[in-house]
Amino acid sequence: MMKMEGGRTKYGFVVRGESFDGGPINFGAYHPALRTLRLELADFGSTGTLGELYDVLPPGHRFSSRSGSDIDHRSQAARGVRVLRGRDILRNGTVVDTEDDDDAQLADVPLDRRLRAGDFVVRAITSNRPGDGLIIAEVTSEDLPAVAGSSVLVLRRKAQHPGPVHDFVLSYLRSPRCVELSLVDQLHGAIRLTVSSLSNMLVPHPDSEMITALAHLQQVKNKMQGWQNEASGLLNSVFDERSAKAARTRIIEQGRTLRQRAEEADSLTSLSGRIRKRFPLPVAYRWRAMEAELSGGPSRAGYEAILGFFEVLAAYLAQLAAAMAAHAGIQLQEIDDIASKVSAGRGGTTMGDWLAILESTKGKKFRALDDDAAIGEIRNAFGPRVAEARAWLKAARNDKAHERPVDDVQLPAAILTAKRHLDQIMEDLSFLPDLSLRFVSDFQWDDLAKSGRASYEELVGDHPVVPAVVGTVNTILEKGSLYIVDPLDRWHRIRPFLIRERCPECKTWSTFYLDRRIGAETMLKSLEHGHVISAGPHVIRGLEAVGYLPGY
Template sequence: MGGETVRLSSLSERLVAIGFERLAQGVPAVLSSSAFAGELAFGAPEGWQSVCEPSWEQLAARAGELLADGPLFLVPTWERRANPARRRATDPDSYYVEAMTSCRPPSPDAVMAVLLPAQAWTSDRPGLAEMRMKVAEHWDTLLVVYGFGTLTHLHASVESVVVFLRARAQTRPVLKVFRVPYRPDEAAVVKDFERLLAREGGRGEHGYVLREVPSPEQGLYFDRFDPHILRRREDLTGFGAVNALGDLFTFHRTAFSEAALRKGKQLTSPKDPGAVRIVRPRDIGRDGTIAPPSEETLWATIPADLQLAPGDLVIRRLHDPVTVSPHGFFTAEVTDEHLPAAASDNVVVLRPIKPLSRPQARLITMFLRTPLALSLAGPRPVTTVEALSALPVPQPDEALTKALDELTAAKQQFKRWEQEADSVIESVFLEKTAARARARVIDSGRALRLRVEAASLLDDLGHSVRTRFPYPIAYRWRETEARISSGDAQAAYAAILDTAEELLCYIAQLVLALTHARQITLGAVTAIRDKLAGGRSGPGFGDWANVLNEAATSRQLNNLPEAHPLNDIRTLLAHSDAEKARQALSERRNDQAHLRRVDPIDLPHAIDVAFADLTRLVERARFLADLPLLEVTDVRWDTFARSARVEYRELAGDHPVVPTRTMTPSNNDLETGSLYLRDTDGALHLLRPFLIGRDCPTCRTWSTFHADRVPQGAVVFKSLEHGHTWEDKSPGTRRLLSHVGLV
């Protein structure tokens, strides 16, 4: 390859030129070693002054001379030193390390960019960390640009870095970090790069700005300080606990390469007694499976203590850069069906220190297969066992564990149904006559078809609301759909607005009950109390919206337990689309109340728009399906068993007549006749006196009531379902409302 030169790719050359234009306001001289990589020399971009220094020992001195005349692009040799066995572990193994530590800025405005292998700036190795610290004594780092395929004649998997340095100043500049994507859209990359150079903070598509420059001891690989990655790392606690992978597993590596097995005469036939399958990297799939044995599978005689065990995780060792493998670690869990087996030398084995639950193992395996896990595991192309050991992994909390178990059970059920369907289909031509085959397919397939129809209904919002939402909302929704289908435009429009108000009212009552239980008083309660005391018209659409908006932004509610219902409720109006829908419906409600009614000609369009807004609100309130409304009908406490037998009705769906069920909670403070909200952990939250369930004195139907007015000597309650009222003159009711702050 003598006489050939290695050059910057066209995109890299353009980015370097832009960097010098913005940071040094000039075209740089290019200083390179006589041999850049092997026998290749570095070819400077056209039009740039090029200087080749034959002696690497003189590279730093020559750089100082050129810097005195203007900016410099330094391309030191990447060659390693000879006789590595004679060096100490802390000695630098590359010539560029000494060149970098010897370079000095000749003036306060000196600017130099250096082209290096990426590990020079990403590795935590002592020699390279020391190099960066010595560089930092004399230079500020302005810009770091990573990229694969930066140079011609070098393999596309070789990652390089261009580091822009300026003479050290008293005021430290911000640091800008950029990574050229694999197979980039060059125009888009250049545009994003120019935007990054103009930034003083924040993140673009391919780069970010660090206002607090990390210590040069730390390897500055792109993902390590990426704000997106750091936020996602912090967000892992949302799953439950977070542990280092090394706290949960021990790591094992073997020497079972094909060559070693042949040399040790351990290879054998799968038919031989004691034959053990060798799991190689190619056997571990991206989807978390281990491929079944094939003709290429290796079998060997392996001692029992070096074989895989059920519950082990196997991971392909990574040698490829993230651009080649953007899917996370290829990870699979070993089960009994894979055994007996052993891992090859390019497979890392993780063995649980203590037995893990199925949801734990499942969540860890799923996480390891994500790009986020790869980003948190340190610089590529090779991820070390040490980096894997320090990798933070999420642990599921009780609610997530339950959800994962339910999803696994659902997956297994779907699989059984699929097998059942396959069996029916395959039996078509197994019967003796076509008539019997036809009857079998129709009869056996009927249950399967009904299951599919029932499952498909769950994707229909209306069906979900009518069957799974709390009774007051499900009832209102059913009436709205009925009014719309009947063709009575005025009644349909009014029903939409009524349903929107009662939806907000119901959820606001939940907020009031739940915040009172935690001894938190919202400011919106003052306006509600004033309207209740007015005695004429009670709280309305705007008051309920104020409660929800305050709950969404209240700092007092920021540290609730994960499964607390308020965490879901607070998201309702936090979404801009839901808030816009709420505002539009509120304006329509006000117009309707103040006789600014929609013209009959415009009503069909108004109904379509209003119902779309209502649908948007209800979509955002799907969490209600997981927060059932219960009426406790009987409580029997067993003192010796320290448990209660509770009979209750789950008021889900659009009809109040539902079966009575039983449960056995460990507490004895439940009230017969009161309404409760059950959260995803199974805890019950008392809703009295904010919501009261009883038969309506007007229509004799069981209904849900909330306080609407508090005139002298009485409390007037209003039904969420149909607006009927009943008056309670007992002194205890008024005192109770006073106790919770509504009077």
């Protein structure tokens, strides 16, 4: 290894060309794999030191050299406060109850050195067991009065950081990854923490999208626990009433409500249930129509419905991507190509156009937008994980368009293959329900309050009739336009890439996109049912403004 310029082998690694700060040369500090993992912590959002989030305090009490001279082993009624030792901090995140601590130690300490409710106490010395992180417990009012002993360090949160950030960092500290990546002293299989090592410990800081995701998970957990507690309470109260008849009626009626609630939640565990209830209306509607065609068994109409759904899906995603590019000021050559083709009357928009737009979002122009909650998700659509499925469905759709049909003998197998590939793609689009599609039917802006009042329709699920919602927003919206609202509650206008109009043929409100030119008319096509309408002057001006048609 002495002859190596750098790199690693099974015996170790070599680091050259770096200046050392004169401190101890920690094996883990320079290990290439561990250094890479430390850098990747920033992928959660950013990284910083633990001292940026917490004041790290030394023990509030240290035993004197005279054994027990300042310690009282008597009951809590004795003068003094309890001294927390390392062993009093349990792996489950709690402190040993005072009544369970037969060997409690008491000491007289000033108020400013005592623990407070909300502090976190950390074992300063602990065994390095596989699968364990740092051992930390939150101090509650029931644990007080108390003071940290000589084998305990204290974390006191700084107020400027929101609670979810602290929760996230504490989860990291309790994980084995923290011990693996932290530059702390380890001796004879034990971890030894100091005020300095804990303050300087590198920890991940979650970004706003990660915080939102964690908050949603906590809401789900609380909701599920609430349902469980409600069912348990009902089961335990069967014989609480004097009247057996009244008890029977109550259990049946309240149990029915709980069962229906659970069945509704369970329906979302299936892919089909999630798509039909949580995906945007144009996608969910076409999925429902496709399933209806397939419900009667293998048929050519069912096979074509699968391929048609795939094209609609590509068209919908491409319009979102094009809108995000326009908002970011990114010019797409694919948009120019569509404008040239449509304006010259050489044909209409095709699935190839939509797939080309989606592919362009994976290029260099979009890399700077990776952190955006909307475009970051859309860029991953039809990615490497579903490349084979995408290619198969594209080829099948092209075969149909060029009149190369599947023969009747091969049709059942082709349907199974097509549906399997489509399911794989839809599983990969689990982010789509988080990009809410909304139609603003009315809007009023209060310039003094810098807030607006919007009436909008949440276009979700497979039914075209949806109720209006009224809410307050902090951005100016455009009445009569479609928007995508991302998980950070930011509104992105999708007009004119997608518009919402009442279809003159079927009389239902539908979502339209650019289809082709016929003579002097610009035609729009519905995502939901394929009906075609003529675009009005207002829509044409919008299409010209974004480059879909020449004119600007």
